[in-house]
Amino acid sequence: MSQDVTGGPRVLTVPNIISMARLLLVPVFAWLVAQGHDAWALAVLLLAGASDWLDGVLARRMHQVTRLGQMLDPAADRLFILVTLVGLAWRGVVPVWLVVVLVLRDVVLAVLLVALARSGYPPLRVHLAGKAGTFAIMYAFPLLLLSEWPSPVGLVAGVLGWACALWGVALYWFAGALYLTQAASVMRRDARVRAAEAA
Structure with a gap:
């Protein structure tokens, strides 16, 4: 700190x-x-x-x-x-499936982080993909809210908003896969070290 x-x-x-x-x-x-x-x-x-x-x-x-x-x-x-x-x-601005897809990823990672913490591992290193995904999603929301306005503002905002949202979802889950891979790599490395020490 x-x-x-x-x-x-x-x-x-x-x-x-x-x-x-x-x-x-x-x-x-x-x-x-x-x-x-x-x-x-x-x-x-x-x-x-x-x-x-x-x-x-x-x-x-x-x-x-x-x-x-x-x-x-x-x-x-x-x-x-x-x-x-x-x-x-x-409000009906976004479909329920978008909520499920984004929340499910956070739930998976939350469970992973709790499991790592209980095993004494530090928090995972943040990946650029995760930051980029969060950035895209955070900027999709204002555009999607703006899509409720009359055209042409609403139409343009809706197209840009969904582009950001879909890119954000893809990056969000890509980063999640990277975190899972990173956690598995750390645990495998430590398991090899413990096995070598026990031999």
């Missing part, structure tokens, strides 16, 4: 505060979608997407990468994606 000059852990870093703010935006977005305030919901989605990019950039440039931030950022992303999916499905 990144530390301050006194040697204590740094929790309230700028990137962590941004991630916390994004978490606070989740119920705001849910309420806006439920009430049909699409313009404001769209603004919140765009702000969440921009903050997702910003906190990572600032963490690296300001040397404020912390263990809390490494857990908080993906947690905020997953929660925002889940709430947005449910809200858009409830």
